Amino acid sequence: MKDITGNTLRGHLETLVLAILEKGEAHGFEILRRLKDESGGALNLKEGSLYPALYRLEEMGCIIGNWEGESEERARGPRRRIYALTPKGEKDLAQRREEWRQFTTIIGGIVEGRP
Amino acid sequence: MIQESLRTHIESVVRPISANFARKDQMREELLAGLTDLYEAEIAEGCGTEEALRRALDGFGDPDEIRREMQATVPLRERVLYCGLSCPKWVAGGGWLRRLGRAVAKAHLRGPGESIVCHALRLTAGVGIFLLACLVPLLGITLAMRFIKHDSIHRFIVASTVAGGALVASLLACFLFALIGHGIQNALEDRFWGRRKGCCRLTLYGLLSSLAILVSGLVFLGIAWNVLSFSREYLVALACATVAVPFIIWAAIAMGLAEFRRFGEWGEIEKKDEERRMKDE
Numbered sequence: 001m002k003d004i005t006g007n008t009l010r011g012h013l014e015t016l017v018l019a020i021l022e023k024g025e026a027h028g029f030e031i032l033r034r035l036k037d038e039s040g041g042a043l044n045l046k047e048g049s050l051y052p053a054l055y056r057l058e059e060m061g062c063i064i065g066n067w068e069g070e071s072e073e074r075a076r077g078p079r080r081r082i083y084a085l086t087p088k089g090e091k092d093l094a095q096r097r098e099e100w101r102q103f104t105t106i107i108g109g110i111v112e113g114r115p
Numbered sequence: 116m117i118q119e120s121l122r123t124h125i126e127s128v129v130r131p132i133s134a135n136f137a138r139k140d141q142m143r144e145e146l147l148a149g150l151t152d153l154y155e156a157e158i159a160e161g162c163g164t165e166e167a168l169r170r171a172l173d174g175f176g177d178p179d180e181i182r183r184e185m186q187a188t189v190p191l192r193e194r195v196l197y198c199g200l201s202c203p204k205w206v207a208g209g210g211w212l213r214r215l216g217r218a219v220a221k222a223h224l225r226g227p228g229e230s231i232v233c234h235a236l237r238l239t240a241g242v243g244i245f246l247l248a249c250l251v252p253l254l255g256i257t258l259a260m261r262f263i264k265h266d267s268i269h270r271f272i273v274a275s276t277v278a279g280g281a282l283v284a285s286l287l288a289c290f291l292f293a294l295i296g297h298g299i300q301n302a303l304e305d306r307f308w309g310r311r312k313g314c315c316r317l318t319l320y321g322l323l324s325s326l327a328i329l330v331s332g333l334v335f336l337g338i339a340w341n342v343l344s345f346s347r348e349y350l351v352a353l354a355c356a357t358v359a360v361p362f363i364i365w366a367a368i369a370m371g372l373a374e375f376r377r378f379g380e381w382g383e384i385e386k387k388d389e390e391r392r393m394k395d396e
Contacts, residue, residue, distance in 0.1 A: 028145065029152035046176030047149050048128070051142070052184035059188065078148040081141075 018093040025084035062089035
């Protein structure tokens with residue numbers, strides 16, 4: 001399968017992140033890993049491009065980030081931020097899913113030449 | 116050595132971003148954690164350290180693109196306040212500037228354990244010195260007028276009284292602004308920015324400082340009006356100078372403080388590293 005890179009995903013990254021966080025809280029690297037696993041390795045995102053999307057979602061109030069606790073902290077090295085979906089994020093995800101369905105129905109029909 | 120390489124890479128992304136210290140510190144730590152995860156994953160797959168580092172940096176993405184995207188997530192007001200003045204590396208990297216930055220920030224911001232009232236009093240003292248410095252030229256003019264016109268002793272007394280009263284009023288206003296500022300800041304942080312403590316401190320303080328300066332400017336306009344007894348040919352210029360000059364000076368100080376804190380960032384990182392190393396040992 002051909003890799004899907006950052007440019008192809010532009011505009012959909014936030015939706016993907018929300019969908020991943022719906023299944024449970026995660027830090028940046030974990031989100032990336034889950035995206036890769038669930039796409040069968042096709043979603044090959046650069047890790048650095050994930051954080052701006054996380055900050056945008058946090059600014060919108062769709063997700064909330066908390067620094068990992070002392071007990072989870074690594075013996076050495078920087079702390080991670082664990083992100084979780086907020087109630088607003090759940091609503092936003094539902095709306096994005098609806099928009100996605102409409103998009104694929106309309107655009108898919110045209111692209112695939114369906115009547 | 117590897118940790119230093121990872122940190123340097125993250126620093127090249129974060130350092131040029133125009134944002135406050137708290138936000139940049141968060142970016143730094145989080146990006147470094149992500150990059151470290153990538154590196155450790157490569158090591159776990161059996162790569163050597165050099166190869167793992169190369170692959171981790173490649174997997175992290177283009178620093179310029181990440182920086183642009185990260186910058187776009189910073190609110191406009193913060194971007195404007197912290198846009199900073201560009202500065203040659205040999206100046207920014209100098210220890211003397213970092214020490215000066217720390218000293219200025221320490222003098223201006225609320226220190227650890229310092230009460231709100233003490234902080235307000237300290238700021239008021241600073242503003243008092245500034246206002247006194249502004250009063251010197253006006254008092255000079257008054258004295259000069261006294262010697263030119265011998266019958267104007269009463270005018271000198273009135274002008275001096277007005278100037279003294281205005282000075283006290285300005286200091287009280289400053290003290291009040293500082294106290295109100297703390298109250299507003301705490302309320303806003305708790306309500307809207309609770310999870311980003313310290314994020315808006317300087318911005319809000321900058322706004323209150325500007326208001327205080329505007330009030331001071333108007334008070335000084337009143338002084339000038341009394342001291343010069345409606346000398347209309349000077350009044351417009353004096354009014355403009357009285358309002359504009361302190362405002363410009365204070366704006367420059369606020370910008371300078373923001374920039375000084377940027378210079379002090381390396382120092383803060385080194386301090387944290389030292390603390391972490393000591394904790395590990």
